[in-house]
Amino acid sequence: MKPIFTITEGMLPVSTSYCPGCTHGISHRIVMECLDEAGKLGEAIGVAPIGCSVVSHQFMNVDMLESAHGRAPAVATGIRRVHPDKVIFTYQGDGDLASIGMSEIIHAANRGETFTTFFINNAIYGMTGGQMAPTTLVGQKSTTSPDGRDPGAVGMPMRMSELIASLDGAVYVERVALDTPAHVRQAKKAVAAALEIQEKRLGFTFVEFLSTCPTNWGLTPANALKFVEEKLIPYYPLGVFKTPERKEEAV
Amino acid sequence: MAKFTLQFRMEYCKGCELCVASCPKHILAIGDEIGAKGYRTVTATDMELCIGCRSCALMCPDNVIEIYTEGD
Numbered sequence: 114m115k116p117i118f119t120i121t122e123g124m125l126p127v128s129t130s131y132c133p134g135c136t137h138g139i140s141h142r143i144v145m146e147c148l149d150e151a152g153k154l155g156e157a158i159g160v161a162p163i164g165c166s167v168v169s170h171q172f173m174n175v176d177m178l179e180s181a182h183g184r185a186p187a188v189a190t191g192i193r194r195v196h197p198d199k200v201i202f203t204y205q206g207d208g209d210l211a212s213i214g215m216s217e218i219i220h221a222a223n224r225g226e227t228f229t230t231f232f233i234n235n236a237i238y239g240m241t242g243g244q245m246a247p248t249t250l251v252g253q254k255s256t257t258s259p260d261g262r263d264p265g266a267v268g269m270p271m272r273m274s275e276l277i278a279s280l281d282g283a284v285y286v287e288r289v290a291l292d293t294p295a296h297v298r299q300a301k302k303a304v305a306a307a308l309e310i311q312e313k314r315l316g317f318t319f320v321e322f323l324s325t326c327p328t329n330w331g332l333t334p335a336n337a338l339k340f341v342e343e344k345l346i347p348y349y350p351l352g353v354f355k356t357p358e359r360k361e362e363a364v
Numbered sequence: 365m366a367k368f369t370l371q372f373r374m375e376y377c378k379g380c381e382l383c384v385a386s387c388p389k390h391i392l393a394i395g396d397e398i399g400a401k402g403y404r405t406v407t408a409t410d411m412e413l414c415i416g417c418r419s420c421a422l423m424c425p426d427n428v429i430e431i432y433t434e435g436d
Contacts, residue, residue, distance in 0.1 A: 114369065114432040114433070114434060115432060115433050115434075115435060116430065116431070116432050117368075117416055117418065117431050117432065117433050118418045118421040118422075118429070118430060118431040119430050119431075120373070120427045120430060124427050128375065128376050128401060128426070129425075129426060131425065132378075133378035133379060133380035133403060134378070134380030134381070134382055134425065135425055136425055137425065138424070138425025138426050138427065139422075139423065139424075139425050142425075142427060293386070293423075294386055294417075294418070294419040294422045294423055297422045297423065298422065327380075333381070334380040334381060334382050334385075335381055335382065335384075335385040338382070338385065
């Protein structure tokens with residue numbers, strides 16, 4: 114019997130705390146698979162955010178630190194200063210990165226810090242009970258926008274990949290989705306590319322995952338994947354926004 | 365004999381059905397077994413039809429599915 118798909122050693126043998134059908138498990142796995150395949154599990158240092166993935170250090174088989182809400186890029190910057198030879202990444206959700214942590218991520222990207230940020234965008238605050246996030250779509254209902262997001266009152270949803278790509282310090286920015294097996298394969302390629310560019314220490318690398326929150330969206334897990342395809346991807350287009358080669362022609 | 369074998373790590377299954385939704389041959393279903401976490405868990409209905417595409421394993425958020433093929 115030859116294995117054609119086995120679970121990476123990067124995922125610890127524990128059950129995750131995520132709701133059934135939450136795509137956090139998929140993004141955890143592909144980040145760990147990429148580190149595992151590059152033989153870097155022992156050299157990686159991750160920074161966990163505040164949010165549902167606050168406990169991701171209990172699931173990922175790498176050294177990890179916990180940061181204050183939104184401050185993972187600042188913590189990762191410090192780690193890079195004292196560990197110039199390690200693989201360093203932050204794993205942050207949209208409430209963490211795009212709201213309270215906006216300043217940290219922008220300045221880390223602008224400085225061209227040589228770590229990778231994995232940004233989980235599910236357009237809602239998950240852990241705290243489904244409040245509106247900066248990335249919540251227009252008209253999308255949440256506990257703090259019961260009639261749907263009103264852009265006249267709170268503005269339009271923020272496209273973080275485009276924002277990061279406009280900064281000179283960022284060298285690799287890609288947005289991927291986790292709604293189909295094909296998109297999951299593409300997401301893994303993006304993670305591998307970002308980690309490879311990090312190895313060259315060219316600048317800041319950023320991968321955004323369009324993810325789901327079946328519980329707070331009020332959808333079944335399978336319908337939540339359809340929501341990503343029908344609603345999230347049209348507003349947040351997939352693709353590579355910046356590569357080291359394409360730096361000049363970027364946004 | 366089926367060409368592919370799915371090994372389910374049932375203690376992790378939360379019955380989310382993402383594998384069921386992604387299987388192109390529609391051979392996965394949520395069964396009557398209740399797993400360690402209290403959810404109804406996944407089961408394969410007809411392994412003869414499995415094409416080893418890995419879609420179920422790629423979409424599984426809980427690292428339940430491992431896939432093996434016969435021979436070397």
